[in-house]
Amino acid sequence: MYRYDQLDRTFVAERVRQFRDQVARRLDGRLTEDEFKPLRLQNGLYLQLHAYMLRVAIPYGVLSSRQLRALAAIARTYDKGYGHYTTRQNIQFNWIRLDQAADVLAALAEVEMHAIQTSGNCVRNVTTDHLAGIAPDEIADPRPYCELLRQWSTLHPEFSFLPRKFKIAVTGAEADRAAIAVHDIGLRLVLDAAGAVGFEVLVGGGLGRTPILGSVIRRFLPASDLLGYVEAILRVYNRYGRRDNIYKARIKILVKALGAEAFGRAVEAEWQAMDRDGMAIDAGMLDRVATHFAPPAYAELADAAPERAQAMREPAFARWLARNVLPHRVPCYRAVMIALKGGGAVPGDATAETMERVADLAELFSFGEIRVTHTQNLVLGHVAAHDLAALWHALRVAGLANPVVGTVTDIIACPGLDYCALATARAIPIAQAIDAAFADVAELHDIGDLRINISGCINSCGHHHVGDIGILGVDKRGQEVYQLTLGGSSADEASLGTILGPSLPPDQVAGAVRRVVDVYMERREPGESFLALVRRLGVDAFKARVYGGLEAHAA
Amino acid sequence: MEHYVISANSLRSGAVVWLRVVGDAFGWTEAAATASVGDAAQRDAWLAIAEAEARQNRVVAPYAVDVVADGAGGFTHTSTRESVRAGGPTVGNALAR
Numbered sequence: 001m002y003r004y005d006q007l008d009r010t011f012v013a014e015r016v017r018q019f020r021d022q023v024a025r026r027l028d029g030r031l032t033e034d035e036f037k038p039l040r041l042q043n044g045l046y047l048q049l050h051a052y053m054l055r056v057a058i059p060y061g062v063l064s065s066r067q068l069r070a071l072a073a074i075a076r077t078y079d080k081g082y083g084h085y086t087t088r089q090n091i092q093f094n095w096i097r098l099d100q101a102a103d104v105l106a107a108l109a110e111v112e113m114h115a116i117q118t119s120g121n122c123v124r125n126v127t128t129d130h131l132a133g134i135a136p137d138e139i140a141d142p143r144p145y146c147e148l149l150r151q152w153s154t155l156h157p158e159f160s161f162l163p164r165k166f167k168i169a170v171t172g173a174e175a176d177r178a179a180i181a182v183h184d185i186g187l188r189l190v191l192d193a194a195g196a197v198g199f200e201v202l203v204g205g206g207l208g209r210t211p212i213l214g215s216v217i218r219r220f221l222p223a224s225d226l227l228g229y230v231e232a233i234l235r236v237y238n239r240y241g242r243r244d245n246i247y248k249a250r251i252k253i254l255v256k257a258l259g260a261e262a263f264g265r266a267v268e269a270e271w272q273a274m275d276r277d278g279m280a281i282d283a284g285m286l287d288r289v290a291t292h293f294a295p296p297a298y299a300e301l302a303d304a305a306p307e308r309a310q311a312m313r314e315p316a317f318a319r320w321l322a323r324n325v326l327p328h329r330v331p332c333y334r335a336v337m338i339a340l341k342g343g344g345a346v347p348g349d350a351t352a353e354t355m356e357r358v359a360d361l362a363e364l365f366s367f368g369e370i371r372v373t374h375t376q377n378l379v380l381g382h383v384a385a386h387d388l389a390a391l392w393h394a395l396r397v398a399g400l401a402n403p404v405v406g407t408v409t410d411i412i413a414c415p416g417l418d419y420c421a422l423a424t425a426r427a428i429p430i431a432q433a434i435d436a437a438f439a440d441v442a443e444l445h446d447i448g449d450l451r452i453n454i455s456g457c458i459n460s461c462g463h464h465h466v467g468d469i470g471i472l473g474v475d476k477r478g479q480e481v482y483q484l485t486l487g488g489s490s491a492d493e494a495s496l497g498t499i500l501g502p503s504l505p506p507d508q509v510a511g512a513v514r515r516v517v518d519v520y521m522e523r524r525e526p527g528e529s530f531l532a533l534v535r536r537l538g539v540d541a542f543k544a545r546v547y548g549g550l551e552a553h554a555a
Numbered sequence: 556m557e558h559y560v561i562s563a564n565s566l567r568s569g570a571v572v573w574l575r576v577v578g579d580a581f582g583w584t585e586a587a588a589t590a591s592v593g594d595a596a597q598r599d600a601w602l603a604i605a606e607a608e609a610r611q612n613r614v615v616a617p618y619a620v621d622v623v624a625d626g627a628g629g630f631t632h633t634s635t636r637e638s639v640r641a642g643g644p645t646v647g648n649a650l651a652r
C-alpha cells in the first residue's frame with residue numbers, strides 16, 4: 001500500500017497543527033461559528049444529529065493492520081467504542097468532541113491517515129474495486145492510478161471550491177465492483193487493440209434526487225494522459241457547472257444540459273489546449289507509485305483446492321466458502337469477505353474489538369492488509385487456501401463468519417435518522433427487520449445474490465437507486481414511510497430502479513420485501529438473476545403481490 | 556396552545572443540550588426531560604438567550620422545537636426526527652454504551 005514520504009508527513013502534520021490552533025481559537029471565541037465551520041468541514045468534522053462526526057478517508061479502501069488498530073484505538077479512546085464504514089470506503093466516528101478532534105487527527109497522522117477532503121465541494125476519496133490486485137478478471141491494477149489521482153487532487157488549488165462535491169471511481173476488472181456508472185467520473189481500465197493500457201471515461205453519473213447513469217465520453221484514453229484529461233473535465237465543470245442552485249450543481253446536471261457529446265467536445269478542446277506533456281504520467285512516475293502496490297510475497301502452494309475436503313465434512317464451512325470466499329488471481333490463494341452484517345448488526349458498524357480482531361487475523365492470514373468494500377464489509381484479500389479452515393474457525397469465534405455476502409441480508413444502509421442530520425427516516429432498523437425476516441441461512445443461499453440498498457433520505461448515500469430492491473425513507477408529516485424500487489444495478493449494464501408503488505410504514509417493509517422475494521423464487525428460470533426477472537416481468541408482477549398481500553393483511 | 560423547547564449543541568463536546576430556565580437563571584442540560592417548556596412568547600425570549608449563548612461560544616445552532624406539553628412541565632416530541640435527536644440512536648452500538 002502507499003506509504004507517506006517526508007513531504008506527505010510534513011504536510012499532514014502541519015494540517016493537524018493548523019487545525020489544533022483553529023479549534024483553540026474557536027473555543028475561546030476568536031473565531032465565530034460561521035468562520036470556523038468551513039475550516040472544520042475541510043478536516044472532515046461535521047455536526048450531525050447528535051454530535052460531531054469525523055469522516056476519515058481510507059484511500060481506495062485499503063488499510064494496513066496497523067492502521068486498523070489505530071482506528072480501533074480512536075474508537076475506544078475518543079468515541080463510544082465503534083465506527084461506521086460507509087459506501088465510499090471511508091470510516092465515520094459518530095461521537096467526537098470538538099476539543100479532542102485535533103488529537104484524533106494527530107493519532108491518524110501517526111498511521112499516515114487524515115480526514116482531508118472528506119467533506120466540501122472538492123474531489124473526494126477516490127474509490128475502487130475492493131478486489132483490486134486480487135481479482136482474476138483484472139486487466140490492470142487500478143490502485144496506482146487511484147493514488148496518482150489522490151496526489152493530483154489533494155489540495156488542488158483550482159478545484160478546492162467546485163460547484164459541488166466530486167466523486168471518482170476506478171475499476172480495473174471486467175466485472176464492475178466499483179459502481180463507476182454512478183460517479184461524477186467513472187474510469188474503467190481497458191486495453192486497446194495493440195494491448196496498451198488505457199481508460200474508458202464516463203462522466204455525469206450520480207444518485208441523489210436526480211439519479212443519472214454516467215455517459216461514456218471517451219472509449220480509450222491512454223493511461224499516461226489520465227491526469228490531464230481528468231483535469232480538463234474538472235475545468236469544464238468548474239467553469240460551467242451551476243452554482244446558483246445546490247440541487248443542480250453536480251456535474252451530472254451539466255452533462256445532461258449540454259448533452260454528453262457536447263460536454264465531451266468541450267473537454268477535448270480544453271485538453272488539447274493544455275500542456276499535455278507537462279501533465280503526462282511518465283513511466284518512472286507510474287513505477288514509483290506502483291512499487292507501493294507490489295504484490296505480497298505469495299508462497300508457491302501446491303494443493304489446488306485443499307478446502308474442499310473439509311467442506312465435505314462441515315456444512316457450515318461449505319456455506320461460508322460458497323458466499324464469503326472469492327477466487328484470487330494467484331493459484332491457491334483466496335479473498336475472504338467479512339460481512340459486517342446479519343445477526344442484528346448495524347450494516348457497516350464495527351466495534352473496536354472487532355477491528356482489532358480483524359487486524360490480528362489480517363496479520364496471521366493475509367499479509368496484514370485489509371480492504372473496505374463499498375458494500376460496507378471488510379476483506380482479507382490474500383489468504384492461502386490451506387489456511388481457510390483455520391481462519392473460518394477464528395472468524396466464527398469472533399462472530400464474523402456470517403455466510404451472507406451478496407445475499408438479501410448483506411444490506412447496504414446509510415446511518416439514516418439514527419445519526420444523520422439530513423435524514424428523513426431511519427435506515428438501520430429497516431435493515432435489521434429484513435435481517436430478522438431472513439434469518440434462515442439455507443434459505444438465503446437458495447435465494448442467492450440479491451442486493452438490498454437503503455437510504456435515509458434522497459441524498460442516496462445508501463445507493464437505493466441501484467439495489468435489486470431499493471428502499472428510500474421519506475418523511476410524511478413527521479412520520480417515517482418507505483418507498484420501494486426494484487431492478488436497480490450498479491454493476492455492468494447499470495440501471496436505476498423503478499418505483500413499485502405507494503410508500504409503506506416501517507413495520508410493513510420487511511413483509512413487502514418478503515413478498516417480492518417470493519415472486520422471484522416462484523417465477524425465476526434456472527439461473528435467472530433478480531434483475532433479469534424484473535426486466536423480464538416488469539414491476540407490476542411484483543406490485544400485485546406486495547400490495548395485494550397488504551390488503552389481504554388488512555382485511 | 557403551541558409549546559416549545561429550545562435546543563442546541565454544546566460547542567465543546569457536540570452533545571445535544573436543552574435550555575432550562577428557572578426564574579431569571581438559566582442553564583443547559585443534556586437531559587431532554589429537564590428542558591423548560593414554554594409558550595410562543597417564552598420561545599422568543601428564550602431563543603434570544605440561546606442566541607446570546609451561541610455568541611458567547613457555549614452552544615452552536617440553537618433552535619426552537621415544537622412539542623406537545625403534558626401540562627405537568629413535561630413534553631413529547633411531534634416528529635420522529637426530534638425524538639431520535641433527543642433520545643439518541645434507536646439501535647446498535649450506541650445503546651450498549
Ligand code: SF4
Binds near residue numbers: 414415417455460462
Ligand atoms: S442518504 Fe441521507 S440520511 Fe443517509 S447518510 Fe446520506 S444524507 Fe444522511
